[in-house]
Amino acid sequence: MAITSANQLELLQTAEAVAREKMIDPELVVEAMEESLSRAAKSRYGSEMDIRVAIDRKTGRATFTRVRTVVEDDAVENYQAEMTVEQAKQYMDNPSVGDTFVEEVPPVEMGRIAAQSAKQVILQKVREAERDRQYEEFKDRIGTIINGQVKREEYGNVIVDVGRGEAILRRNEKIGREAYRPNDRIRCYIKDVRREQRGPQIFLSRTDPQFMAELFKMEVPEIYDGIIEIKAVARDPGSRAKIAVISYDGSIDPVGACVGMRGSRVQAVVNELQGEKIDIIPWNEDQATFLVNALQPAEVSKVVIDEDAQRIEVVVPEEQLSLAIGRRGQNVRLASQLTGLDIDIMTEAQDSERRQKEFEERTGLFMENLDLDEFFAQLLVSEGFTNLEEVAYVDLDELLVIDGVDADTASELQARARDVIEGQAKAALEKARELGVEDSLIEFDGLTPQMVQALAEDDVKSLEDFATCADWELAGGWTTVNGERVKDEGVLEKFDVSLEEAQNMVMTARIMLGWVDPDELEPEVDDADGDDEEVEA
CATH class of the missing domain: 2.40.50.140 (Nucleic acid-binding proteins)
Incomplete structure (x- = not known):
């Protein structure tokens, strides 16, 4: 097949037809045709030649050109596509390196094999363009x-x-x-x-939690308009789900709006989700209140939140325990996903037993270390004292409020507590030295002898060792593994060292060792209002 005037317009017509069918840009099809004709020409004139084809977008005329580039005398590698400055003077005036010489060559006669190859190139380009269009359409x-x-x-x-x-x-x-x-x-x-x-x-x-959220957005106009917002979603696909909503208009009940007249709105979502039961819960900024709502239909007696551990303890009446946990732990699991907290559920009897055990342990601590009888030790625990440090360093007036305690008794109690604490510190220091702890770590501000002993038992025996520790290795933390939170025990966790305190101590050690320049830690704050806003953000 030769590119003649008889079939020049057919190129453009074919390009437009293919582009319309595949819903892609006609220009891409024309470029694919140019590339296919260029390959066919190279097979006719020689693959080493730089043959290019340009199709006129109005007339459909295909122009075949040979391009040669001017290079340095010693840089010629392909004599068919490159030439020296001296050779270029035959065709150009004042040629220089980098110039190109373009000459038109006769159109090629395309045989059956060349035509088939050109067809494959065009189809490949069209497929690539179609894939790009499809990706661009669906990625958004x-x-x-x-x-x-x-x-x-x-x-x-x-x-x-x-x-x-x-x-x-x-x-x-x-x-x-x-x-x-x-x-x-x-x-x-x-x-x-x-x-x-x-x-x-x-x-x-169809199991993603956001699928249900999008279904509610379609069924509830208030959600689509932004008056009601879906704050959290938790699903056990095909069985049960919980969705937390909040209304930004005081006159609109978020739960009622999602349920709809006679349950019409929520029922439409339930039908789409194959009968999945949905609990619609009012969202609340207060974690305890939100959790009580999330555990519905179970009634909650008490909630205790541990913000550092992101855990929460829920106390329910004995008869509500199975309802709070749900079938195979479903209710508490969904509530945990909804709130983002680990939830421990216990009955009132279990809570009472745990508190009684803590009371007995603290009573025994005071009886053993302060040489007190059981009654007096129980008085201290009842007043809220939990350890020897609180007794030793609390204001004297807080001890005098205890029945039967005068100034002399209070002073004696504090003296005994301080003696015990000093004795424990001395013993811990001796043990730490036996384990080989260096003075640089013993004298580090913020570490008690008991902390130093604990670090030594974990093979942290110098300031350099301490400076290489991560904050969570000291204070402990939580890691999410396969969707479940796993506890990381910290070396100093039993001494109530927070993550922030651990970060500060480790950074101080690194500064003392010269590993960190303290000036680099200070944020640069400009007086300009715009810069201030950026730093604050």
Whole structure:
């Protein structure tokens, strides 16, 4: 096939037809044609030649040109596409290195093989353009709901026709034992879109918590308008779910708006989720109040929050325990996901038993160390004293409020407590020295002898060793492993050293050793208002 005047316009017509069919830019198709014709020309004139083809966008005329570049005399590698300055003088006036000489060559006669090769190049370019268009279209729709039609099922995964492409609903993203047949209508959540070698991959989900949130947004106009906000969602797909909502308009009840007249709105969501039971909960800034709401329908007697550990203890009546935990721990698990806290549930009897045990331990501590009888030790515990340090260094007036304690008795109590503390410190210091602790660590400000002993037992025996510690290694912390929070025990955790205190001590040690320049730790603050706002942000 030769590119003649008879078929020049056919190039543009073909490009427009392909672009319209594949919904891509016609320019991309024309560029693919230019590349395919260029390859065909190289096979005719020689692959070492730099043959380029330009198709006129109005007339469809294809122009074949040979390009040669001027290079240094000793840099010529390809004599068909490069030439020296001396050789270029035959064709150009005052040539210089980097100039190009372009000359038109006759159009090629395309045989069957060349035409087939050109066709493959065009198809490949069109496929790439189609994939790019598909990726650009769907990547901005991540986090939204899409309607599709089931095409087929492969190894439990459902292939869904979403209009201009195919998407996949994996087996683990389906609700329960959902089964679909070809041509079934399906509604899914676009979870991810990835650009891969075989084209863009669109991953759908029906189990993602945000799928339920988006369904509520479609059913409840107040959520779509921003009057009501969904603050948190937790799901056990196909079984039960909890959703926390808040209203920014005092006249609108967020729970009532989500439920709808006679439950019409929530029922529409339930039907889409295959009968999944949904608890709609009012969100509250107060963690304890929010948790009480999240554990509905169970009644809560008391809530104790440990903010550092991100854990919470909930006390419920004996008859409410099974309701609070739920079937197979479902209710407490969903409440934990909703609040972002680890929840320990106990009955009132268990709570009372635990408090009694703590009372007895503290009573025994005072009886043993302060040489007190049981009654007097119990008085101290009842007044809120938990350790020897509180007794030794509290204001004398706080001891005098205890029945039967006068000034002499209070002074004697504090003297005994200080003697015990000093004795324990001396023993800890001796033990630390036996373990080989250096004076630099013993004299470090902020570490008690007991802390130094604990560090030595963990093989931290010098200031250099201490400076290499991470803050969580000292104060302890929590790590999320496979969706569950795991406790990291800290060396100094039993001494109530907070994470911030551990950070400050480690940084101080690094500064003392010269590892860190303290001037670099000071933030640069400009007097200008704009800079101040940026630093604050």
